[in-house]
Amino acid sequence: MKDNLPRKRMVNVGMGILGVVISLDGLTMPFRSHEMTTIPVHHLLHSGMAAGAGLLAMALAANLPRRDRERGGWVLPAVLAPVAGLALMWPSEYAYLMGHHWLHFLDHLGIALCSLLAVFAAQAYVRGLGWPTLVYQHLERSQQSGHPAAGDG
Amino acid sequence: MIVALAVCALGGLWFLIRRHIELSRPLAVLAWALIMLGVVGVIVATLVGRFGGLYTFLYPLPFHGNWPGWSTGVFLIGLVLVNVGxxxxxxxxxxxxxxxxxxLRGALAWDYVWHRQAFQAAGRQPPPPEAFPALVAGFDGLIAGMDATLLGVSLLVRWLDPRVVINPFWAKNLTYFWAHTFANLIIYMLAALIYVGLPYATRRSYHISVVLVIGWWSSMIFILTNYFHHLYMDFVQPGILQYFGELSSYLTAVPVTAVTVFSALMPVWQSRTRWTLGAIFLYSGLIGWVVGGIGAEIDASVPFNLHLHNTLWVPAHFHTYLLGGCLLFVLGWVFLLLESRSARETSGIMRGTIVALSFGGMIVFLLDFYFGGAYGVPRRYATEPAPGPILAQIATVGAAIMLAGFALAFAEGLRLRWSRAIDRPLWPGELREEASHEG
Incomplete structure (x- = not known):
């Protein structure tokens, strides 16, 4: 049991670092890439960034004290944050955002924060619910690739 | 009909799980309130706003009807609220x-199935049977809910910004994935009432078994993939998914239904079952589950689906399992509660009248749907070809008889409720103990 503790901590730190790297890559993308991709590819990139933010959330939630009871206040953010995150993936605005890097950055920041909040909140509500939320969210965003905008090239 | 029975199932299962672990009441009330608010939205959109995009609201229909834009928005917001709840x-x-x-390992009874000797040697107990419907509904329901979130947000964005164009086939897959999973989960959730209610009626405990657990695992996976049978007519759907849809349809229902029904019959055999209205409704619900399930499997088989697709066969099967299965499970549970806490009993004449009217009317009502489907009468047509109209007239008589039976049952329920004398909640352990003292 004692041997497992440092290993768990190492896994958490590794997961957190991986999450930060993926999230930072997604957040800084608007300043590094100025080419318009297709909407499905753009949404796939968002889903990758959301997964990174989710990993970071799981690493952060590992520090929450163990508790057998529900933390009921966390349910609403766990359910509503993905709604807000999806609303930020408004396909018809991408062309405008591609020309305004800071706005695009803020959009990515919002998507990443929504993912982070949803996964952290689910894990905070009841330990163990963070992982399914992370996977569901990742699938949700990647599935939005079936959502082409008018004039999607 | 679907949301009403779903709310019954949500409440029933919540009540049963709360016997094992503390659950936050405000959260449950919040979920219920959001669902009710969503239902109000759908009613307003439909009755006031004349929204006519059907309950399937397949894209792009909600945006191309002869109704005001606000009613589409209110309908979609209503659905999002139902989904959030x-x-x-x-x-x-x-x-x-x-x-x-x-x-998850404990809730799945993984060790009970794969490492049984060590599991029993350690003195561990598998979860009770009602835990499996809760696990399956929670897990599959979350996936379906995420799907509905994606669909709902996409449609709302389209409503606010008509420049956004959605892939209709993608939207159809999401719509049926959510709607079918949601509707399908109702009966699986209500199976929990069988697991707890039958021991009360028969005074025998309901044993968990490896077969039952594996049946629930099967349902947990295949409930998520059986919706493909709604897309047999969509030629652009990859062929492999169509085969998978047919296979999933059988693997979802057959294992858990067969095991549950068979194991529900066992406690009755040579038992001292008191055939009260509660017990009768619960048992009759099993028949509705099986008959409606077989009707669904027939329709989910590709050669039959070629003939039955979009005919009255479809409402036939879902009315059978919702009306003749789910509703009877709910009524059975409610009557078991009433009978266990009332000083009065239902007379034999009243019981016989309720049973004859309810089930007799229901059989006439449902059979006409099946005949219509078998004759190829299409559904959702304002003017039906023959023999649709005559079958509809007979079915109306059946429905009226059935409603008279349910009205009598309602009055009898009120009578039992007014003579409440004993507060004896449904705790099978205590009841078994009580039965053993009697013996």
Whole structure:
């Protein structure tokens, strides 16, 4: 049991670092890439960034004290944050955002924060619910690739 | 009909799981309130706004009708609210089984199935039967809820910004994935009432078994993939998914239904079952589950689906399992509660009248749907070809008789409720103990 503790901590730190790297890559993308991709590819990139933010959330939630009871206040953010995150993936605005890097950055920041909040909140509500939320969210965003905008090239 | 029975199932399962672990009441009330608010939205959009995009609201129909734009918006917001309430309930249920039964491994009874000797040697107990509907509904419901979130947000964005164009086939897959999973889960959730209610009626305990657990695992996976049978006519759907849809349709229903029904019959055999209205409704619900399930499997088989697709066969099967299965499970449960807490009993004449009217009318009502489907009468047509009209007239008589039976049952329920004398909640353990003292 004692041997497992440092290993768990190492896994958490590794997961957190991986999450930060993926999230930072997604957040800084608007300043590094100025080419318009297709909407499905753009949404796939968002889903990758959301997964990174989710990993970071799981690493952060590992520090929450163990508790057998529900933390009921966390349910609403766990359910509503993905709604807000999806609303930020408004396909018809991408062309405008591609020309305004800071706005695009803020959009990515919002998507990443929504993912982070949803996964952290689910894990905070009841330990163990963070992982399914992370996977569901990742699938949700990647599935939005079936959502082409008018004039999607 | 679907949301009404779903709310019954949510409440029933929540009540049963709360016997094992503490659950937050405000959260449950919040989930219920959001669902009700969503229902109000749908009613306003439909009755006031004349929204006519059907309950399937397949894209792009909601945006191309002869109704005002606001009614589409209110309808979609209503659905999103229903889904938010549903997801809160799913998170609560999944969280409850994870907490109560030792995480996912414990809730799945993994060690009970694969390492049984060590499991028993350690003195461990598998989760009770009602935990499996909670796990399956919580887990699959969350996936379906995420799907509905994606669909709902996409449609709302399209409503606010007509420049956004959605892939209709993608939207159809999402719509049926959510709607079919949601509707399908109702009967699986209500199976929990069987697991707890039958021991009360028969005074025998309901044993968990490896076969039952594996049946629930099968349902947990295949409930998520059986919706493909709604897309047999969509030629652009990859062929492999169509085969998978047919296979999933059988693997979802057959294992758990067969095991549950068979194991529900066992406690009755040579038991001292008191055939009260509660017990009769619960048992008759099993018949509706089986008949409606077989009707669904027939329609989910590709050669039959070629003939039955979009005919009255479709409402035939879902009315059978919703009306003749789910509703009877709910009524059975309610009557068991009433009978266990009332000083009065239902007379034999009243019981016989209720049973004859309810089931007689229901059989006439449902059979006409099946005949119509078998004759190829299409559904959702304002003017039906023959023999649709005559069958509809006969079915109306059946429905009226059935409603008279349910009205009598309602009056009898009120009578039992007014003579409440004994407060004896449904705790099978205590009841078994009581029965053993009597013996």
């Amino acid at each position: 549903w997801m809160i309930w799913c998170l609560q249920m999944l969280g409850a089984v994870l907490r109560a039964f030792g995480g």
